[in-house]
Amino acid sequence: MVASIKLLLFLLGLFVSLKLLALAQEENQFIYHGFTGANLLLDEIAEIHPNGLLQLTNTSKHQIGRAFFPFPLQFSTSLFNNSRPFSFSTQFVFAMVPELPSLGGQGIAFTVSPSVNFTGAYATQYFGILNSTSNGHVISIDSAPVTYFSDEEKENKSLTLISGNMMNLWIDYDEVERLLNVTVAPITSTKPTLPLLSTSLNLSSVMVDSMYVGFSSSTGAVASSHYILGWSFNRSGQAQSLDVSKLPSLPPQRKPGRKPYLRIAVPAIAAIILLLAISGAAYIIRRKTYEELREDWEQEYGPQRFSYKDLYKATKGFAARELLGSGVGYIAPEVTRTGRATTSSDVFAFGAFMLEMACGRKPIEPEQSAEKMILVDWVLDSWKKGDILRTCDPRLEGNYVVEEMELVLKLGLLCSFPTPAARPGMSQISQYLDGNATLPEMLPLDGAGIGLMPDSHEEPGDCTLSFHRSNDYSAISFSSTDSILSCGR
Numbered sequence: 001m002v003a004s005i006k007l008l009l010f011l012l013g014l015f016v017s018l019k020l021l022a023l024a025q026e027e028n029q030f031i032y033h034g035f036t037g038a039n040l041l042l043d044e045i046a047e048i049h050p051n052g053l054l055q056l057t058n059t060s061k062h063q064i065g066r067a068f069f070p071f072p073l074q075f076s077t078s079l080f081n082n083s084r085p086f087s088f089s090t091q092f093v094f095a096m097v098p099e100l101p102s103l104g105g106q107g108i109a110f111t112v113s114p115s116v117n118f119t120g121a122y123a124t125q126y127f128g129i130l131n132s133t134s135n136g137h138v139i140s141i142d143s144a145p146v147t148y149f150s151d152e153e154k155e156n157k158s159l160t161l162i163s164g165n166m167m168n169l170w171i172d173y174d175e176v177e178r179l180l181n182v183t184v185a186p187i188t189s190t191k192p193t194l195p196l197l198s199t200s201l202n203l204s205s206v207m208v209d210s211m212y213v214g215f216s217s218s219t220g221a222v223a224s225s226h227y228i229l230g231w232s233f234n235r236s237g238q239a240q241s242l243d244v245s246k247l248p249s250l251p252p253q254r255k256p257g258r259k260p261y262l263r264i265a266v267p268a269i270a271a272i273i274l275l276l277a278i279s280g281a282a283y284i285i286r287r288k289t290y291e292e293l294r295e296d297w298e299q300e301y302g303p304q305r306f307s308y309k310d311l312y313k314a315t316k317g318f319a320a321r322e323l324l325g326s327g328v329g330y331i332a333p334e335v336t337r338t339g340r341a342t343t344s345s346d347v348f349a350f351g352a353f354m355l356e357m358a359c360g361r362k363p364i365e366p367e368q369s370a371e372k373m374i375l376v377d378w379v380l381d382s383w384k385k386g387d388i389l390r391t392c393d394p395r396l397e398g399n400y401v402v403e404e405m406e407l408v409l410k411l412g413l414l415c416s417f418p419t420p421a422a423r424p425g426m427s428q429i430s431q432y433l434d435g436n437a438t439l440p441e442m443l444p445l446d447g448a449g450i451g452l453m454p455d456s457h458e459e460p461g462d463c464t465l466s467f468h469r470s471n472d473y474s475a476i477s478f479s480s481t482d483s484i485l486s487c488g489r
């Protein structure tokens with residue numbers, strides 16, 4: 001099964017603008033085994049390691065990394081006097097090393113653009129190239145599940161792009177044939193005779209005289225480290241084959257173990273112990289004024305605090321093995337674009353918290369089946385199937401008031417709505433929870449599920465070719481999912 005193939009995108013964006021670049025060089029071919037001394041234009045978090053490895057992104061969330069050849073290349077057909085049709089050929093070796101075994105970042109986009117100024121581009125869903133202004137303008141042209149044709153076995157074999165392994169990718173365009181081919185294969189394989197995608201396309205309408213070539217990559221709520229190890233490009237013939245033995249090596253990888261959270265858990269536990277110790281110390285220091293900090297509602301409902309002494313005893317002096325809990329926050333999708341937390345983004349976080357409490361699990365559990373992996377999707381799906389209660393924490397053993405459980409689950413979904421305006425206000429929420437207001441008649445709409453995991457909501461593993469044209473620019477793209485293309489829904 002290729003269930004773990006998620007999100008891999010290769011995108012060729014050709015943006016036409018009136019701005020022509022004066023820096024154009026005659027250079028129209030190059031080959032890099034590693035990028036030491038390549039002088040690439042690096043943007044956002046992209047960096048080149050001392051061994052020449054190009055790292056576009058690391059596993060930081062909602063980040064962009066770009067790298068472009070330092071000079072624009074001549075793409076004009078006139079240069080070749082129409083006797084030499086416009087064509088190009090490129091090969092690169094990449095690796096995508098996901099943070100969690102079966103969930104990757106947004107992917108890598110091979111990009112051809114008249115400018116390297118991508119001001120306004122978003123990381124999540126847009127590869128660091130486009131933003132929501134492009135919604136509704138991008139049309140998918142072609143797509144295929146990610147496979148390669150094995151010449152020995154004479155059959156298509158599936159590939160897990162986020163396996164962390166090095167892979168080869170070729171893009172060839174020939175203007176006489178008007179065909180754009182995309183071919184992918186494991187690093188150990190030679191170029192398959194059959195491409196993955198072979199699509200007829202007239203690119204001359206979107207090319208300007210000089211254009212930059214390079215890569216853009218991004219991460220979302222889940223992330224991968226995206227690497228490029230070698231790259232050859234040719235405007236005047238087949239791109240030279242890369243020599244695998246000359247490529248830089250990848251950093252050592254964590255073996256995907258049974259406990260992917262361990263790496264996060266150890267520092268988190270340490271931090272929590274430290275916090276508990278600090279608050280314990282603060283408690284001792286402020287002991288005398290402590291009674292004054294008691295809030296009104298506590299008088300009505302009784303003491304809601306544990307004394308430091310009790311905590312210390314219960315946790316055997318805050319021993320790591322006696323950890324009481326931790327508080328893996330939730331980032332609303334709009335916060336990744338605006339960078340600003342608002343009351344609606346607090347509501348989003350509260351919704352995620354309600355679902356987490358009611359269902360007794362984390363928002364994303366990669367070890368679960370695909371159906372249950374993303375909590376919001378699972379609750380929404382179960383609601384649509386008329387069985388929302390199947391999602392509640394089995395450890396409750398049915399000991400809850402059905403109406404209250406349904407209320408919390410539906411309210412959790414409502415608060416997790418991707419559109420901030422659709423989320424209720426905090427005072428409405430407390431009215432719903434107190435039973436002073438009834439939830440609005442809602443339909444379990446598609447789309448509520450894209451809140452927590454905007455970037456992995458799509459079916460995994462497709463390579464999509466799309467074409468986009470507006471007054472400002474045109475683009476063709478191919479990607480492994482249509483997530484950037486369908487965000488207008």
Ligand SMILES: *[C@@H]1O[C@H](CO)[C@@H](O)[C@H](O)[C@H]1NC(C)=O
Pocket residue numbers: 045058059060
């Ligand atoms: C990713 O790279 C950025 C910029 O170099 C850095 O600030 C950040 O700490 C890195 N994140 C991780 C997870 O290594």
Ligand SMILES: *[C@@H]1O[C@H](CO)[C@@H](O)[C@H](O)[C@H]1NC(C)=O
Pocket residue numbers: 079080081
């Ligand atoms: C273009 O082609 C014409 C005739 O085929 C030739 O005379 C001219 O020199 C060519 N120009 C360039 C720039 O190659």
Ligand SMILES: *[C@@H]1O[C@H](CO)[C@@H](O)[C@H](O)[C@H]1NC(C)=O
Pocket residue numbers: 117118119
């Ligand atoms: C990049 O483009 C934006 C508008 O899209 C412009 O405001 C900005 O000055 C440009 N930056 C550079 C360095 O050219």
Ligand SMILES: *[C@@H]1O[C@H](CO)[C@@H](O)[C@H](O)[C@H]1NC(C)=O
Pocket residue numbers: 118119120121130131132133
């Ligand atoms: C998208 O990017 C363009 C070009 O930089 C910018 O003019 C526009 O305001 C951006 N749109 C949004 C919604 O951020």
Ligand SMILES: *[C@@H]1O[C@H](CO)[C@@H](O)[C@H](O)[C@H]1NC(C)=O
Pocket residue numbers: 172173174177179180181193194195198
């Ligand atoms: C694209 O693939 C087709 C089918 O294998 C082949 O006939 C054609 O020559 C290829 N074109 C390029 C530009 O590689």
Ligand SMILES: *[C@@H]1O[C@H](CO)[C@@H](O)[C@H](O)[C@H]1NC(C)=O
Pocket residue numbers: 144147149154155156194195196197
């Ligand atoms: C392999 O995949 C290619 C491209 O998707 C397709 O054209 C071809 O028919 C497939 N071949 C086999 C044997 O499945």
Ligand SMILES: *[C@@H]1O[C@H](CO)[C@@H](O)[C@H](O)[C@H]1NC(C)=O
Pocket residue numbers: 202203204205
């Ligand atoms: C391809 O596009 C160019 C530029 O728009 C146009 O001149 C040419 O006729 C087109 N070719 C075909 C076969 O449509």
Ligand SMILES: *[C@@H]1O[C@H](CO)[C@@H](O)[C@H](O)[C@H]1NC(C)=O
Pocket residue numbers: 029030031232233234235236237238239240
């Ligand atoms: C580009 O193509 C030409 C003609 O096939 C070949 O001689 C040259 O080595 C190629 N260069 C690269 C960098 O691929």
